Amino acid sequence: MSETRRITYRDAIREALSEALTKDERVFLMGEDVGRYGGAYACSKGLLEEFGEERIRDTPLSESGFTGAGIGAALAGMRPIIEVMTVNFSLLCLDQIVNNAATLRHMSGGQFSVPVVIRMATGAGRQLAAQHSHSLENWYAHVPGLRVLAPATVVDARGMLWSALECPDPVIIFEHAMLYNEEGDIASEGPWTADIDHAAVRRDGDDATLITYGGSLPKTLAAANSLAEDGISCDVIDLRSLRPLDRERIVASVVKTHRAVIVDEGWKTGSLAGEVSAQITESAFFDLDAPVERVCTAEAPIPYAQHLELAALPSEEKIVAAVRKALRI
Amino acid sequence: MGCVKRLRTAPFVGWALFSAAGSVNNPGMKLTKEQLLVNYRKMRMIRSFEEKLNELVNSGRLGGFLHLSIGQEAVAAGVCAHLSERDYVSTTHRGHGHCIAKGVRVKGMMAELFGRSTGLCKGKGGSMHIADMDQGMLGANGIVGAGIPLATGAALTCKLKKTGGVAVAFFGDGASNQGQFHEALNMASNWKLPALYVVENNGWGEFTPTEFVVPVRDIAVRADSYAMRSAIADGNDFFDVYEKAGEAIAAARAGEGPTLLECKTYRYMGHYVGDPLAYRPPGEVDRWKNEHDALTGFESRVKADGVIEDMELRRIDEEVVEELSAAVADAENDPVPAVEALYEDVYAKE
Numbered sequence: 196m197s198e199t200r201r202i203t204y205r206d207a208i209r210e211a212l213s214e215a216l217t218k219d220e221r222v223f224l225m226g227e228d229v230g231r232y233g234g235a236y237a238c239s240k241g242l243l244e245e246f247g248e249e250r251i252r253d254t255p256l257s258e259s260g261f262t263g264a265g266i267g268a269a270l271a272g273m274r275p276i277i278e279v280m281t282v283n284f285s286l287l288c289l290d291q292i293v294n295n296a297a298t299l300r301h302m303s304g305g306q307f308s309v310p311v312v313i314r315m316a317t318g319a320g321r322q323l324a325a326q327h328s329h330s331l332e333n334w335y336a337h338v339p340g341l342r343v344l345a346p347a348t349v350v351d352a353r354g355m356l357w358s359a360l361e362c363p364d365p366v367i368i369f370e371h372a373m374l375y376n377e378e379g380d381i382a383s384e385g386p387w388t389a390d391i392d393h394a395a396v397r398r399d400g401d402d403a404t405l406i407t408y409g410g411s412l413p414k415t416l417a418a419a420n421s422l423a424e425d426g427i428s429c430d431v432i433d434l435r436s437l438r439p440l441d442r443e444r445i446v447a448s449v450v451k452t453h454r455a456v457i458v459d460e461g462w463k464t465g466s467l468a469g470e471v472s473a474q475i476t477e478s479a480f481f482d483l484d485a486p487v488e489r490v491c492t493a494e495a496p497i498p499y500a501q502h503l504e505l506a507a508l509p510s511e512e513k514i515v516a517a518v519r520k521a522l523r524i
Numbered sequence: 525m526g527c528v529k530r531l532r533t534a535p536f537v538g539w540a541l542f543s544a545a546g547s548v549n550n551p552g553m554k555l556t557k558e559q560l561l562v563n564y565r566k567m568r569m570i571r572s573f574e575e576k577l578n579e580l581v582n583s584g585r586l587g588g589f590l591h592l593s594i595g596q597e598a599v600a601a602g603v604c605a606h607l608s609e610r611d612y613v614s615t616t617h618r619g620h621g622h623c624i625a626k627g628v629r630v631k632g633m634m635a636e637l638f639g640r641s642t643g644l645c646k647g648k649g650g651s652m653h654i655a656d657m658d659q660g661m662l663g664a665n666g667i668v669g670a671g672i673p674l675a676t677g678a679a680l681t682c683k684l685k686k687t688g689g690v691a692v693a694f695f696g697d698g699a700s701n702q703g704q705f706h707e708a709l710n711m712a713s714n715w716k717l718p719a720l721y722v723v724e725n726n727g728w729g730e731f732t733p734t735e736f737v738v739p740v741r742d743i744a745v746r747a748d749s750y751a752m753r754s755a756i757a758d759g760n761d762f763f764d765v766y767e768k769a770g771e772a773i774a775a776a777r778a779g780e781g782p783t784l785l786e787c788k789t790y791r792y793m794g795h796y797v798g799d800p801l802a803y804r805p806p807g808e809v810d811r812w813k814n815e816h817d818a819l820t821g822f823e824s825r826v827k828a829d830g831v832i833e834d835m836e837l838r839r840i841d842e843e844v845v846e847e848l849s850a851a852v853a854d855a856e857n858d859p860v861p862a863v864e865a866l867y868e869d870v871y872a873k874e
């Protein structure tokens with residue numbers, strides 16, 4: 196790579212928004228507090244001044260209404276970016292996303308395109324308790340007609356938005372709330388588009404495959420580092436796209452390492468980890484030397500007290516323990 | 525494009541709606557001295573409780589995400605003065621005041637905020653989910669608007685069981701833009717439920733001024749669409765809230781159906797503790813504090829009426845401070861929940 200510069204995940208999103216608004220007149224941003232305030236996570240700071248009120252639209256607290264309006268605007272020819280403050284509040288617009296955005300192309304016999312991008316923060320870790328700590332990525336990844344992305348790195352946060360806007364179908368982008376302050380290097384010069392069809396191998400190893408996405412990537416890499424100190428080398432796969440899943444890359448790694456551990460902040464029952472596990476057993480069953488392990492969130496609403504919250508979530512220690520279990524050491 | 529309106533051009537002065545002589549028909553005299561003292565204590569407790577929380581978070585002794593209602597105390601006290609244990613209340617992320625006004629004990633609240641097993645929710649709910657079934661407190665709620673249908677269902681229960689009880693939903697102006705608000709009001713009016721919907725219009729929804737996202741000045745007019753009674757109260761005037769809530773609750777108990785009561789008020793603090801508050805027009809908060817503070821206003825009224833002496837109020841102030849210090853000390857020493865508590869109360873026990 197030539198020149199690089201260091202920015203935060205938040206900056207990466209802001210740059211990507213600004214670039215998209217500049218490149219395509221049909222793009223506009225809409226959501227609660229996105230304009231005057233610059234976004235609950237400060238991802239749109241300064242955009243109102245740069246692009247004006249028509250294109251940076253503060254909405255009332257009406258998730259179902261403005262998400263539906265975004266879908267309608269996409270139908271009619273715009274390229275809206277909807278910011279739903281967090282996945283928790285997206286439950287109020289789940290109906291619009293699942294019953295309208297996801298189905299319209301198919302139901303209309305291909306008459307409609309819904310090129311909307313819906314961004315939302317996700318995840319736990321800040322003592323916000325049950326209603327503000329959900330990881331419901333898999334609810335969306337369950338639905339045919341949607342594309343679901345989870346940028347885990349600064350580079351992906353910078354690149355995925357434009358790639359999503361170029362996609363003619365509705366794309367949901369999950370930004371884990373604990374990632375906004377993470378820093379990373381990106382190329383000084385564009386283009387910054389990202390591959391949104393494939394998983395990425397974030398670390399190479401032979402003894403086990405660790406599969407994860409989004410906010411769990413840093414924990415998983417930390418676990419892989421500490422295992423490496425004990426001579427255990429892991430492949431770390433960052434799924435990046437949660438729907439569709441990159442089955443080929445997952446399977447190729449498991450065929451190499453013979454062991455798989457999936458790290459997913461969703462609850463274990465009905466989780467994305469469950470789907471990945473099923474794909475591994477469907478496609479690589481005879482290559483496995485141990486049962487697939489899943490490190491997920493405890494099956495309870497996320498509690499308020501800090502030690503309980505930590506106990507509920509995947510952690511470096513839990514990942515290390517799962518790998519050791521898979522290796523029977 | 526260059527001149528985007530970032531801030532409101534004039535400060536939000538919700539009380540300007542009420543002429544100086546307007547709202548107060550000397551209703552203070554309908555309250556006994558005891559009642560006045562009880563309500564002063566509640567308002568003082570709400571303010572001191574939250575000032576304490578602010579201090580605890582800023583000094584790093586308390587975590588979580590707290591929303592303070594300092595400035596809005598008269599709404600909670602004025603409405604809840606008409607309620608008893610058979611009545612229900614639902615509230616929001618900004619709900620400490622409603623809890624205290626409804627009779628929830630600060631000791632259990634403080635322990636909850638410290639995440640202790642002695643907390644009202646055993647340390648699992650925290651500020652945004654504080655609840656106390658014994659007091660008919662159906663809970664704070666982290667989802668804006670979500671408490672409104674809950675109170676509606678509680679009101680339906682009061683009606684079906686003929687308990688004579690009422691249910692009150694407290695929520696912000698922002699919540700009145702949610703579908704849930706409109707759906708609930710429609711049902712409540714259609715079913716003539718014993719409910720009161722109290723919208724605390726504090727001029728802000730998080731960091732965005734209300735008038736930037738709502739085309740009507742008064743949220744109260746939204747009741748018209750549902751053929752529901754409405755009223756507007758000066759939310760920083762305890763007596764005005766007390767009177768208008770009293771009429772609405774009496775009507776609800778008499779089977780005349782629900783009311784939407786809009787209280788014009790203001791939050792002194794940020795949206796959450798730690799909010800740097802860069803978005804507020806200069807002078808706005810000071811005008812409220814200096815010219816229209818709920819506690820100062822209450823105090824000068826009762827003193828002017830000659831019912832209560834300064835000493836009596838100051839004694840309450842001291843008692844409140846003592847009670848809070850004890851609550852903090854207890855909470856800090858109380859045990860934290862065992863890790864197994866994580867899996868308890870997910871379902872009812874067999």
Ligand SMILES: Cc1ncc(C[n+]2csc(CCOP(=O)(O)OP(=O)(O)O)c2C)c(N)n1
Pocket residue numbers: 227256258280284287617618666667668669695696697698699700726728729730
């Ligand atoms: C459904 C939903 N959307 C967004 C949020 C984030 N949020 C929390 S409080 C708030 C503003 C609420 O404004 P208002 O109802 O006026 O109450 P206030 O904070 O002024 O008391 C927002 C947007 C949320 N908690 N729930």
